[in-house]
Amino acid sequence: MSAEINTDSSRVEIKQRVVRVALAGNPNSGKTSVFNALTGLRQKIANYPGVTVERKSGMLTGPDRQPFEIIDLPGIYSLVPKSLDEQIAVDILTGTCPVEPPPDLVVVVADVTNLPRNLYLCTQIIDIGLPVILALNMMDVARKKNLQVNVEGLARRLNIPVVPISAKQMEGIDELKDTIFLHGRKGANGRNGHSILKSVELARVCEPLVTWFQEHGIDSPSGAYAEALRVISQPQALERWQNRNGREELSGLVQKARQELDARGIPWKQAEVRIRYAAIDQICAQNITQPKSTGSELSEKIDRILTHKYxxxxxxxxxxxxxxxxxxxxxxxxxxxxxxxxxxxxxxxxxxxxxxxxxxxxxxxxxxxxxxxxxxxxxxxxxxxxxxxxxxxxxxxxxxxxxxxxxxxxxxxxxxxxxxxxxxxxxxxxxxxxxxxxxxxxxxxxxxxxxxxxxxxxxxxxxxxxxxxxxxxxxxxxxxxxxxxxxxxxxxxxxxxxxxxxxxxxxVVKGESTSYIMELPAYRMPVWRFIFYRVYEAGKAFVTNAGKIIMAVSIVLWFLASYPKPDAKHQQDMLALEKSGQTVDSFHEIRQSYAGRLGQLIEPVIRPLGFDWKIGIGLITSFAAREVIVSTLATIYNLQDADETSVDLRAALQNDRYPDTGKPVFTPLVAISLMIFFVLACQCMSTLAIVRRETNSWRWPVFMFVYMLIFAYVASFTVFQVGTALGFGS
Ligand SMILES: Nc1nc2c(ncn2[C@@H]2O[C@H](COP(=O)(O)OP(=O)(O)OP(=O)(O)O)[C@@H](O)[C@H]2O)c(=O)[nH]1
Ligand SMILES: [Mg+2]
Known part of the structure; x- marks a missing residue:
């Protein structure tokens, strides 16, 4: 199955099939940490739920150079998605993603210190019939807490391989790789996992439905059980069967099951939760020994102060x-x-x-x-x-x-x-x-x-x-x-x-907000390796950006601010001015360049905010990226003072004066007005592009750009005008 022979060329070449392995699990269980450990990549990791919001993949080479694609998914609590990131993960796992078939193998990364909740998802994935490996992550934390897990017992009960690991300490990663290699190559034959549902007394309620689903195309008993539970608990799940034959019969069976649950005092919406947890609690009781709670945990103690009301x-x-x-x-x-x-x-x-x-x-x-x-x-x-x-x-x-x-x-x-x-x-x-x-x-x-x-x-x-x-x-x-x-x-x-x-x-955006209960992760010592990577990546991106965008803008700007060179008449006029003892604008050459003309064109609009034409040029270029205004000002002041090698930009700003009045161009008030403009205006192409992508329309990025610009203008205007009136203008 895993290799196909390509005899097209004279050379017989074995083209290896890529085995696709998805990492699934609860938010913050360490999936991305495991992903990075397996692939050597450096995706973002952090200690809160919801760090990964899109599918990311990387390669791992197995024995005989067999390629394995490792897919990191956003965290999910169950196969019922509540938000867009969860939808992405669920679609891929359940095979409802239009562009991607379900994976060949799922590694469920579980936080061992929170096993019941992690097993809820794990058993759901087993039930949809995907081959599963359970990676018990955070074993280092479990050791510290004296939490004992019977790994073999768990593996036997669920009938899947269970590998204890610690992505932080890089423990068990090789065993996990070997297990992935072994099971990933089996393809569809690798189906494993016992459904835990049948073991629960309450699950009898589902039996008529299980039989119905088996007669209507779901072969595996566990798949039929899981679907039965879904249609009982979720109206949407039932709707999916609306167009099939025999749907009246199905609705009847569902009604009966719900009534039976009602009779036992269980709201039918909770059927799946109740039945699964009944089994999971049993499994955990048999396979986990939890030390008696030693009072409140350190995290809780710290939180009593750090999240205190005042x-x-x-x-x-x-x-x-x-x-x-x-x-x-x-x-x-x-x-x-x-x-x-x-x-x-x-x-x-x-x-x-x-x-x-x-x-x-x-x-x-x-x-x-x-x-x-x-x-x-x-x-x-x-x-x-x-x-x-x-x-x-x-x-x-x-x-x-x-x-x-x-x-x-x-x-x-x-x-x-x-x-x-x-x-x-x-x-x-x-x-x-x-x-x-x-x-x-x-x-x-x-x-x-x-x-x-x-x-x-x-x-x-x-x-x-x-x-x-x-x-x-x-x-x-x-x-x-x-x-x-x-x-x-x-x-x-x-x-x-x-x-x-x-x-x-x-x-603009009317409607009600939904309340939400935040899950607080336990405090952890930062993993310095990851911190170093994060900082390194950010620094690298900053330097690369300076090397590409800012270099390009600087070259274009240098040209626009250097040409056209002043003509003979302009030079003579300036000389004459100088001779007559009047002050000559030291920027007179740049003033008549292309960039200078552009800056002066918008100067009337920005003058009420305290900005001159040079800042105006910076405002225009900073729409490429905000920090470009700094490089723009540097280029302009350097061109003006061409005799000196690299002027100190700060000093140049402090010394710059208006040629007509002799007043400083920059004052603390102007600096504050400019900063406020930068706080509020949306001068960033990348932001607008991502808003376009995430909202799927041009309407929102355009709206955002305009309203933020108005906001910025009004705020800077007010601050500068009020400040000047109060006498802070000089
Ligand atoms: N002590 C310990 N911490 C770990 C281990 N694995 C991951 N962590 C930490 O757990 C936190 C979450 O890790 P992530 O890899 O971002 O978790 P995730 O499952 O990808 O989270 P989401 O993308 O939000 O779903 C980070 O603070 C990690 O440093 C481990 O084995 N031991
Ligand atoms: Mg993640």
Missing amino acids: FGPVFMFLILATIFQSIYTWAEVPMTAIENALGALGQQVEQLLPPGPLQDMLVNGVIAGVGAVLVFLPQIVFLFFFLAILEDTGYLARVAFIMDRFMAKIGLSGQSVIPLLSSFACAVPGIMATRTIQNQRDRLLTILVAPFMSCSARLPVYTLMIGAFIPGIWLGGIFYLPGLVLLSMYLLGMVAAVVAATILQKF
Whole structure:
């Protein structure tokens, strides 16, 4: 079965069939950790339910170079999906996915410390007739808790291979691989697994239905049992049989079964849960020895403080404040080092190449532009480092818990919190994470406000402005003012999301939100290996992005800001001005370039926000990606001051004056107005593209772009105008 011989060519070649192995299991049971251990890939792992929201696959080579495709799926509690991510997993497992047949083998990754709930899903998958291997994950935790599992007993009872593993400690991974190789190659003959249903007294209720299904095309007794339970418990499942022959008879049998359950005091909707758990509890009692509970667990003790009604939010604020402060202070030394290295590189290039357009482009376009953004690498690294720790310890789930009640108040579901918090890294994965939200209205609303969360691309913009215009004062010896201003930009984004959500649900996305009970994972020590990968990947993406998008934009911008060169008349006019003792605009060359003209074209519109034409150019280029405004300003100021190798961008911003009035172009108020604009505007192609994909229409990305732009304009306008009126304008 597993090999087919291809005799087309002169050489007889054995083409190996790919064996498809799906990893299924409850959310947060460690599927992706196992996936990474098997395939050597590095998909995202974190300590909260709903991390994986789409199907991911990787290859594993078995004996005789047999290829195995390992498929990581979003977590599910049962085969009845409640949200889009669960739908994806269930469709693939049950063979209802239009583009993909069911897998050849399912590895159910179960959290051994929570076995009954994990077995519920496992037995459901056994019952649909797929070959199953049970991987008991988190054995390291079980050992610490003194939890004993009779692996053989479990394997015998369920009639499937059971492999104890720890994806964290990389234990049992080789055994798991061997088991996969052995069972995966059997294909359809590999069916294993006993249905546990028959063993339960209550399951007799199903028997007439089982017989009916066996007569109507479901051969396997376990499949028939499972379907019987489904049609009893779920009206939708019954509907699927509506067009078949004998459906009246079926409806009659279902009615009778439901009545019988009623008579025993069991609501029929709970039939499946009751019957399965009756069997599972028995299995667990026979095969697991749980130590007597030693009072409350450590996680619970910690949670009593960290999720406390009043202390919880206080801790949350302190933790966030510490993080932003650290991002600010720790990054300083490496940032200066990168800055110096880039300065030296610029000098080298300048000495090596003869003066001319090429030298100019490399020094003032590429090195200045890309360098201005690269300098922020250390901050990005620290941001992701802290985010990864918050996620992997399980604290992020607590933040979601603390916020839950508040979210309900503003008409959003607690399920929106994690996608919103993920958007601090980047709105794209944040918007993807909304797939876990069950209610479609809540999901759309979350998508529409997610880009208000300050993503890592805004960090360079904030830091540049704060670094140049907010004094480095320690308040009361504890809080560092630049760190606080940075934190307040993040807070502003959150407030904006709340305000927008409130307005949008009044006028645009109407309907009720669904309440939701959050599952709190146990606290865990972060797995440093994973944290390192996360940070490394984020850093790499940032540098690659600088290397591609920012380099491209910098080159184009260098050209647009350098040409056309001023004509003879322009030069003479300037000379004449200078001779007559008047001040000459040092940007006069760039002013009349293509980019300069464009900037001046939009200047009247942005002047009320405090922005001049140079910032205007930056606003336009930053629609490619937000951090591009930094490289744009760097290129413009470098071109203006071409005699100096790499100008210090901060100093250049501080010293820039309007040629007519002599007033500074940038003041702290302008810096704040600009930051606010960046908090609120949706200047990001990738975000708009992902919204298009996730909502399946152009309507929402267009709407989002427009309303956020209006929001940003109004806010910056108000701040700048009110600030100026109050005398903060200079
Ligand atoms: N102690 C311990 N922790 C583990 C083990 N395997 C995974 N984890 C941790 O469990 C958490 C969840 O791991 P993931 O691999 O993201 O779980 P998942 O099943 O893919 O979760 P979803 O994608 O949300 O369904 C992470 O914090 C992991 O570090 C293990 O064997 N032992
Ligand atoms: Mg996962």
